[in-house]
Amino acid sequence: MDQIGSALEETERLSRIVENLLTIARLDAGEARMEKVHVDLGELAAETTEQMKLLAEEKSLSMRCYARPGVYVEGDRSRLRQVMVNLLDNALKYTPGGGEIEMRVRVDEHRAILEVADTGAGIPAEALPHVFERFYRADKARSRESGGAGLGLAIAKAICIAHDAEIKIASSEGQGSRFIVELPLSNAEPGEPLTPQPTGTAASVKRD
Numbered sequence: 473m474d475q476i477g478s479a480l481e482e483t484e485r486l487s488r489i490v491e492n493l494l495t496i497a498r499l500d501a502g503e504a505r506m507e508k509v510h511v512d513l514g515e516l517a518a519e520t521t522e523q524m525k526l527l528a529e530e531k532s533l534s535m536r537c538y539a540r541p542g543v544y545v546e547g548d549r550s551r552l553r554q555v556m557v558n559l560l561d562n563a564l565k566y567t568p569g570g571g572e573i574e575m576r577v578r579v580d581e582h583r584a585i586l587e588v589a590d591t592g593a594g595i596p597a598e599a600l601p602h603v604f605e606r607f608y609r610a611d612k613a614r615s616r617e618s619g620g621a622g623l624g625l626a627i628a629k630a631i632c633i634a635h636d637a638e639i640k641i642a643s644s645e646g647q648g649s650r651f652i653v654e655l656p657l658s659n660a661e662p663g664e665p666l667t668p669q670p671t672g673t674a675a676s677v678k679r680d
């Protein structure tokens with residue numbers, strides 16, 4: 473029975489990998505279905521942190537979010553949430569108990585800045601240029617038991633590119649990590665449609 477169980481687990485793991493690879497390939501090819509709506513990045517960050525807090529508590533990690541609502545970007549809400557989840561998931565995995573994880577959203581000139589910082593293992597300098605590559609994992613021995621296939625950051629990066637966003641890291645080994653995502657701020661007013669509405673719609677007819 474155990475063998476069947478572990479074969480099933482392995483099958484699930486492999487199909488997750490295949491699914492993730494397909495997601496990256498579609499994003500890279502510009503074929504992924506992407507919404508383009510106003511997204512309140514601050515609100516999304518607070519919501520996502522709240523949802524993942526339980527996982528932090530289980531590991532005796534503190535997880536806080538400093539994000540003011542009303543920082544608007546244009547994009548796909550669930551994909552942007554995926555970026556946050558992948559970054560928080562790493563912070564959870566690579567920070568030992570007792571550590572701290574912080575999510576921040578702020579505005580810097582004409583960009584929205586999303587940051588996920590942790591007080592964890594950090595990333596060695598020689599690994600930094602590679603962590604966004606598919607299947608790359610900095611310290612194989614350290615991270616084997618914590619699962620993951622090395623695709624989380626490749627997905628995050630592909631989503632960032634699709635949003636004209638940049639993703640950067642400030643990290644040194646043993647000192648924790650800070651992932652920084654810079655997105656263009658939305659210049660439309662919240663509530664204003666992003667694409668011109670067709671004329672002659674029911675709404676405009678009703679006006680008279």
Ligand SMILES: Nc1ncnc2c1ncn2[C@@H]1O[C@H](COP(=O)(O)OP(=O)(O)O)[C@@H](O)[C@H]1O
Pocket residue numbers: 558562563565566567590592593594595603608609610611615619620621622623624625626648649
């Ligand atoms: N917050 C972090 N702290 C330390 N190392 C990290 C962090 N985030 C990512 N890394 C390193 O980058 C590698 C790639 O991350 P990712 O693509 O999410 O793959 P995975 O989490 O499945 O290993 C990780 O294996 C780890 O070595």
Ligand SMILES: [Mg+2]
Pocket residue numbers: 558561562620622623624625
């Ligand atoms: Mg990961």
